[in-house]
Amino acid sequence: HMGVEQPSVTSMVKKLAKRDFVHYEPYKGVVLTDTGIPVALEIIRHHRLIERYLTERLEYDWAEVHDEADRLEHHISNQFADRIAEQLGNPAVDPHGDPIPTADLDVSPPQSGETLADQQVGDKVRIERVPDNDPDLLRYLSEHGITPTTVVEIV
Numbered sequence: 001h002m003g004v005e006q007p008s009v010t011s012m013v014k015k016l017a018k019r020d021f022v023h024y025e026p027y028k029g030v031v032l033t034d035t036g037i038p039v040a041l042e043i044i045r046h047h048r049l050i051e052r053y054l055t056e057r058l059e060y061d062w063a064e065v066h067d068e069a070d071r072l073e074h075h076i077s078n079q080f081a082d083r084i085a086e087q088l089g090n091p092a093v094d095p096h097g098d099p100i101p102t103a104d105l106d107v108s109p110p111q112s113g114e115t116l117a118d119q120q121v122g123d124k125v126r127i128e129r130v131p132d133n134d135p136d137l138l139r140y141l142s143e144h145g146i147t148p149t150t151v152v153e154i155v
Helices: 006-018 036-056 065-075 078-087 137-145
Strands: 024-025 031-033 124-125 149-151
Touching: 024 065, 031 036, 036 065, 078 124
Parallel strands: none
Antiparallel strands: 024 031, 124 149
16 A cells, blocks of 8 residues: 555556556556556666665665655656766666666666575675665664665574
8 A cells, every 4th residue: 555545546557558558457457568668667767766866976865765766757867867877887776775777778686585584593694675665664774784785694
């Protein structure tokens, strides 16, 4: 649940289907079409580059950047996104460890599907990704110096 009412979701999905971005069957779900996939990847690229730029260059906390990127992602050109990427050294991941699609919209899958819950006491693991949907968790982790690339020991 993302704070959006069901009728609003249905209305938007129908609009996306009319533009051939998604295939929609009521009560069965929504799937991106061949037309919709590159559009979605472009938006994801913009979003994640903005998040990275905000944290690296404007010193935003990683807990703040998701909502800010949501507001900006549809309002920048591909040229602007390319300039951001160039300024940042073409990063492979956003501040939360999620892969950033390239300018050609290629995207690398995440490194591992393992979670901290899969580990044993005493294991030392490198944090690769942190979900960006809980700002309180992100603030807590940041306060304790835990971000992607941090090595932690399971206790």
